[in-house]
Amino acid sequence: xxxxxxxxxxxxxxxxxxxxxxxxxxxxxxxxxxxxxxxxxxxxxxxxxxxxxxxxxxxxxxxxxxxxxxxxxxxxxxxxxxxxxxxxxxxxxxxxxxxxxxxxxxxxxxxxxxxxxxxxxxxxxxxxxxxxxxxxxxxxxxxxxxxxxxxxxxxxxxxxxxxxxxxxxxxxxxxxxxxxxxxxxxxxxxxxxxxxxxxxxxxxxxxxxxxxxxxxxxxxxxxxxxxxxxxxxxxxxxxxxxxxxxxxxxxxxxxxxxxxxxxxxxxxxxxxxxxxxx
Amino acid sequence: xxxxxxxxxxxxxxxxxxxxxxxxxxxxxxxxxxxxxxxxxxxxxxxxxxxxxxxxxxxxxxxxxxxxxxxxxxxxxxxxxxxxxxxxxxxxxxxxxxxxxxxxxxxxxxxxxxxxxxxxxxxxxxxxxxxxxxxxxxxxxxxxxxxxxxxxxxxxxxxxxxxxxxxxxxxxxxxxxxxxxxxxxxxxxxxxxxxxxxxxxxxxxxxxxxxxxxxxxxxxxxxxxxxxxxxxxxxxxxxxxxxxxxxxxxxxxxxxxxxxxxxxxxxxxxxxxxxxxxxxxxxxxxxxxxxxxxxxxxxxxxxxxxxxxxxxxxxxxxxxxxxxxxxxxxxxxxxxxxxxxxxxxxxxxxxxxxxxxxxxxxxxxxxxxxxxxxxxxxxxxxxxxxxxxxxxxxxxxxxxxxxxxxxxxxxxxxxxxxxxxxxxxxxxxxxxxxxxxxxxxxxxxxxxxxxx
Numbered sequence: 259x260x261x262x263x264x265x266x267x268x269x270x271x272x273x274x275x276x277x278x279x280x281x282x283x284x285x286x287x288x289x290x291x292x293x294x295x296x297x298x299x300x301x302x303x304x305x306x307x308x309x310x311x312x313x314x315x316x317x318x319x320x321x322x323x324x325x326x327x328x329x330x331x332x333x334x335x336x337x338x339x340x341x342x343x344x345x346x347x348x349x350x351x352x353x354x355x356x357x358x359x360x361x362x363x364x365x366x367x368x369x370x371x372x373x374x375x376x377x378x379x380x381x382x383x384x385x386x387x388x389x390x391x392x393x394x395x396x397x398x399x400x401x402x403x404x405x406x407x408x409x410x411x412x413x414x415x416x417x418x419x420x421x422x423x424x425x426x427x428x429x430x431x432x433x434x435x436x437x438x439x440x441x442x443x444x445x446x447x448x449x450x451x452x453x454x455x456x457x458x459x460x461x462x463x464x465x466x467x468x469x470x471x472x473x474x475x476x477x478x479x480x481x482x483x484x485x486x487x488x489x490x491x492x493x494x495x496x497x498x499x500x501x502x503x504x505x506x507x508x509x510x511x512x513x514x515x516x517x518x519x520x521x522x523x524x525x526x527x528x529x530x531x532x533x534x535x536x
Numbered sequence: 537x538x539x540x541x542x543x544x545x546x547x548x549x550x551x552x553x554x555x556x557x558x559x560x561x562x563x564x565x566x567x568x569x570x571x572x573x574x575x576x577x578x579x580x581x582x583x584x585x586x587x588x589x590x591x592x593x594x595x596x597x598x599x600x601x602x603x604x605x606x607x608x609x610x611x612x613x614x615x616x617x618x619x620x621x622x623x624x625x626x627x628x629x630x631x632x633x634x635x636x637x638x639x640x641x642x643x644x645x646x647x648x649x650x651x652x653x654x655x656x657x658x659x660x661x662x663x664x665x666x667x668x669x670x671x672x673x674x675x676x677x678x679x680x681x682x683x684x685x686x687x688x689x690x691x692x693x694x695x696x697x698x699x700x701x702x703x704x705x706x707x708x709x710x711x712x713x714x715x716x717x718x719x720x721x722x723x724x725x726x727x728x729x730x731x732x733x734x735x736x737x738x739x740x741x742x743x744x745x746x747x748x749x750x751x752x753x754x755x756x757x758x759x760x761x762x763x764x765x766x767x768x769x770x771x772x773x774x775x776x777x778x779x780x781x782x783x784x785x786x787x788x789x790x791x792x793x794x795x796x797x798x799x800x801x802x803x804x805x806x807x808x809x810x811x812x813x814x815x816x817x818x819x820x821x822x823x824x825x826x827x828x829x830x831x832x833x834x835x836x837x838x839x840x841x842x843x844x845x846x847x848x849x850x851x852x853x854x855x856x857x858x859x860x861x862x863x864x865x866x867x868x869x870x871x872x873x874x875x876x877x878x879x880x881x882x883x884x885x886x887x888x889x890x891x892x893x894x895x896x897x898x899x900x901x902x903x904x905x906x907x908x909x910x911x912x913x914x915x916x917x918x919x920x921x922x923x924x925x926x927x928x929x930x931x932x933x934x935x936x937x938x939x940x941x942x943x944x945x946x947x948x949x950x951x952x953x954x955x956x957x958x959x960x961x962x963x964x965x966x967x968x969x970x971x972x973x974x975x976x977x978x979x980x981x982x983x984x985x986x987x988x
Contacts (some may be wrong), residue, residue: 279898323586324608325593393664397626480621480628481607496582496611532639
């Protein structure tokens with residue numbers, strides 16, 4: 259391929275990438291734009307791009323008319339997401355170690371067992387979990403959500419961590435062992451640093467999944483432990499306009515995830531492509 | 537490994553952050569229990585409920601010292617959540633908004649706390665002031681009262697006085713369906729782009745099925761006989777359905793198979809239809825401030841054929857869960873929210889046009905309300921008070937209810953049948969086909985009750 263042709267195909271692919279990127283981003287942009295419109299402008303069909311901007315939707319989100327503060331649900335969501343993510347990492351890294359670096363017997367089967375728990379539709383477990391939670395007095399308790407989100411994300415985390423840890427060169431581990439390092443030290447000082455991008459990627463994915471989870475939160479929480487997505491639905495009404503309010507609330511609620519995503523962006527890209535390049 | 541250096545603080549900070557968050561949520565979110573008086577309320581997100589939420593802290597809490605924790609959800613979600621909460625008697629909530637559809641079978645299942653003792657002891661509440669059909673529809677089979685209404689509605693015919701006058705047409709106060717069909721034909725095209733009538737065609741047991749069932753009732757049909765024989769393909773049911781579908785196809789709104797309450801409200805406000813048969817609560821919007829048709833609207837009773845009246849009856853009411861943990865405080869809340877003083881408070885603070893109406897006689901005698909609702913308050917009151925939930929048609933019914941059959945299965949049955957009806961309105965299916973399918977489904981539901 260001549261340099262000139264190479265450059266042209268580069269340009270074409272660049273354009274395609276941008277086009278696809280923008281296509282994916284349009285709904286988000288639309289949401290943000292609508293969140294700054296008044297309810298009446300948000301409801302027009304065809305939509306108005308140039309409608310005057312207002313912060314009314316955000317005032318509603320912070321309880322201007324209802325007096326309902328968004329902070330308790332946001333704090334609940336943060337607790338559930340961060341708590342479950344930490345638990346997941348604490349469990350997934352040793353598990354992945356046992357599957358990738360020092361594989362236990364039949365480790366492929368173990369990996370498959372992990373994944374098989376994801377094959378059951380989430381909703382199928384809902385009723386039993388509700389009844390068990392009720393019996394145990396755990397309904398409307400944020401700790402239950404921490405445990406559930408941990409359980410839901412663990413298989414994915416183990417799989418992700420498994421593929422990241424598989425990249426750790428065995429020679430380095432052997433060298434550390436020869437230097438007298440024991441397993442906890444090896445995990446702490448060798449494996450974790452090498453796979454840090456992978457851990458960041460796993461943590462971010464788990465955080466996002468937990469932050470956005472809605473089905474279980476809606477059913478299992480109530481007055482005290484309601485999470486942000488459940489709070490978001492409280493703006494929807496079957497009588498009257500609500501589009502701008504909901505968009506404002508959705509924008510505000512996606513901000514923490516967005517920030518976490520940006521913060522971990524370079525780590526994430528590295529992490530996701532870690533297994534791709536040898 | 538330079539990249540690791542940056543990540544360590546992040547990983548180290550996360551557990552601390554989590555701990556901090558947990559502490560916060562423990563302290564801040566503890567509204568459900570502990571000291572002080574609280575009531576946990578699960579309610580539907582309708583505008584009047586949001587008004588109530590707005591007025592709670594400065595009035596109810598200030599007067600009684602009771603904090604109210606609201607969980608507000610859209611209608612379908614709240615129904616799911618309420619049935620889950622009440623069927624398992626989880627006790628997370630003390631009070632929930634339930635309608636006269638739920639109250640009878642919730643009461644039968646023992647999920648609700650009877651309210652008679654509270655109403656008797658609470659002299660200021662004045663149960664006798666509440667419109668009789670509403671009280672009746674919130675009473676269980678055992679004769680005990682299980683709900684207090686927040687607002688109530690019936691259905692009636694709304695029309696454009698100016699359009700009718702320009703065409704030289706008069707709408708009778710108690711029209712028949714044939715008169716309504718004739719008026720719709722004559723008013724069709726009265727203005728460019730204006731159709732004769734808006735009738736719901738959108739699938740859903742709470743959409744097309746509601747007005748259609750009132751038509752079935754007055755044409756002499758019913759979903760089930762007293763001894764649970766399905767009657768969906770019976771001649772009267774078919775006659776009513778054919779009439780309704782022919783009318784909406786000939787002179788009804790554009791996009792009828794997708795039109796529900798909201799779509800018809802828009803069509804009426806934008807001058808796309810001359811008449812509309814729907815909930816009495818729509819009048820508040822049509823004649824409210826900012827409506828382009830305010831002052832141009834006339835109101836008549838629901839169209840009839842064989843019965844004297846045909847309006848439906850619906851109310852969002854407060855039900856107390858049997859497993860409520862704060863029962864006495866919960867009653868105080870119900871007594872406030874359904875009380876006379878709340879209507880005055882909402883009227884003076886938020887405007888009389890938006891008070892939760894349709895529950896108390898005293899509201900209809902209130903001069904301020906009469907002034908704000910001149911055009912429709914009498915017709916609304918008549919419509920609600922003439923509704924007979926126990927005997928809405930020409931034959932005895934197995935359950936209470938006008939625009940629904942009061943069994944849990946009806947939401948599913950009604951929604952399935954409504955999909956065929958909607959297809960028939962769209963012309964994709966014949967009415968006979970739609971009703972034959974409906975009959976099968978209804979017969980399946982009926983077998984469960986025949987055995988009892």
